[in-house]
Amino acid sequence: MRRNDRPHAAAVHVRRGPALAVSLLALAALTLASGPAAARDAAPDDDAPLGSVSWRVDLSAPTGDETNVSRADGTLRLRDRTLRPASARSARGQGTVLVPERALDRAVDLITPVLDATVPAGAEVAVDVRGQDGLGAWTEWREASAGAPALLPRAVTRVQARITLISAPNGAAPVVRDLRLNAELGNVARQGVAAAAAYTATVYATREGLVGGTTANGHVIVANDHFVALPSRRGLSPKGSAEYSVRVCGPARCETAPVWDVGPWNTHDDHWNPSSVRETFKDLPQGKPESQAAYQDGYNGGLDEFGRRVLNPAGIDLADGTFYNVGLNNNGYVTVTYLWTSTGAATTSFPTWGTDVNIRQQPTSTSTRVAQLPGPTTVRVQCQVHGQLVQADGHSNDAWSYLPDYGGYVSNIFIDVADSWLPGVPTC
Known part of the structure; x- marks a missing residue:
């Protein structure tokens, strides 16, 4: 509703009658009122200021989704220092642990790990994080470190971490003793985003083969297998899942296949991302793998990230079943759509x-408050839904807007326009 039509704090009242009409207590939680009355009537979870949240990852218990990792005295170690992901063909052993999801009581988008580990020279421990928003969509994985927190592309209320242990070329392996994650809502000043289909590029494909080998997510490759490898962990699906998948179109047909391995050539080359968020090789155009630039243009001295001479321009590896199904008999170019990149x-x-306007995990004033608007501002609305009916000062509205920058819903009563149902905004 428009500002000059909105209910004023001094005149707030509630019409009783409709079963879903909120009480004065709930309205206070929605901050239709302000000052001492609002503080007195607010629900307990609304009294505490929203800030950062921290939790310790339990490393002692098996998660059910881990590869080549052993536990001793609560630490994580590589079980076999010679076991390595098939596609990357690296000389370094690798193991991973997918940590259980963590549900949070607030929206976050900035994740900082606090890692206690012994990491020999040439070895590595990588902590990747992702988040799930209020609409149920997972973000892409982002690597995080104490000096470089992971900024997720949108606010989330569920966080998951993945720990990857990588040995040095000489076999020396890391030991992880403890991991804590700190999360906060660090950046909500994002620009408006136009709807866009998932990103598509033409890249050179090679056949992975390697039956009996193990992929980066722990899958043991079988004959006529169907999956792909991409040269970055950012789009790696958990074992057995298709949460990150591509559509590969070859000479004969298209196939949708999950991303289960990391490679070929590189392991930090998310070439499907624009340079603003691309992990490495940011000076290359979107859609051009580093291996292709190295092979065709002499980029990086013709070497991959490990210093190996690039012998073909491959930006994707296809398991045997996928390779032959799309119509390839020899390595060649295919069209790839990275399905999770749709905006x-x-x-x-x-x-x-309004001031101190609460944003809720669900479209109801009794659900968890995940963020707060300190004062009048501009928000990005992705969609809207009919939720709990709010009545105040002669106005009624059951519409709530989903704000992707805050990971939750706000009552449309606080949107400063004349319409109760926002024009041009789709239903969630």
Whole structure:
């Protein structure tokens, strides 16, 4: 509703009658009121300020989704220092642990790990994190370190971590003793995003083969297998899942296949991302793998990230079943759509009014408060839904808007426009 039509704090009242109409207590939690009355009536979870949240990852118990990792005295170690992901063909052993998801009581987008580990020279421990937003979509994985926190592309209320242990070329392996994760809402000043289909590029494909080998997510390769490898952990699916998949189109047909391995050539080359968020090789155009640039143009001295001479321009490896199914008999170019990169619905910006306006995990005033708007501002709305009916000062509205930058919903009463149902905004 428009600012000059909104209910004022001094005149707040609630019409009783409809079963879903909120009480004065709930309205206070929504901050229709302000000052001492709002503080007195707020629900307990609304009294505490929203800030960062921290938790310790339990490393002692098996997670059910781990590869080549052993536990001794609560530490993580490589079980076999010679076991390595098939596609990358690296000389370094690797093991991974997928940590159980963590549900949070607030929206976050900035994750910082605090790692206690012994890492010999040439070895590595990587902590990748991802998040799930209020609409149920997972972000891409992002590597995080104490000096370089992971900024997720949108606010989330569930966080998952993945720990990767990598040995040195001489076999020396890391030992992980403890991991804590700190999370906060660090950046909500994002620009409006237009709806966009998943990104598509033409890249050179090679056949992975290597039956009996183990992929980066722990899958043991079988004959006529169906999966792909990409040269970055950012799009690696958990074992047995298709959470990150590609659509590969070859000479004969297309196939949708999960990303289960990391390679070929590189392991930090998310070439499907624009340079602004690409992990490495940011000076290359989007869609051009580093291996292709190295092979064709002499980029990076013709070497991959490990210093190996690049012998073909491959930006994707295809398991045997996928390779032959799309119509390839020899290595060649295919069209690849990275299905998780779709931006989904467009966002539309709207002004808000009110101070200390709460954003809820669900479209109801009794659900968890995940963020708060300190004062009037502009928000990006992705979609809207009919939720709990709010009545105040003669106005009724059951519409709530989903704000991707905060990972939750706000009552449309606080959107400073004349319409109760926002024009041009789709239903969630």
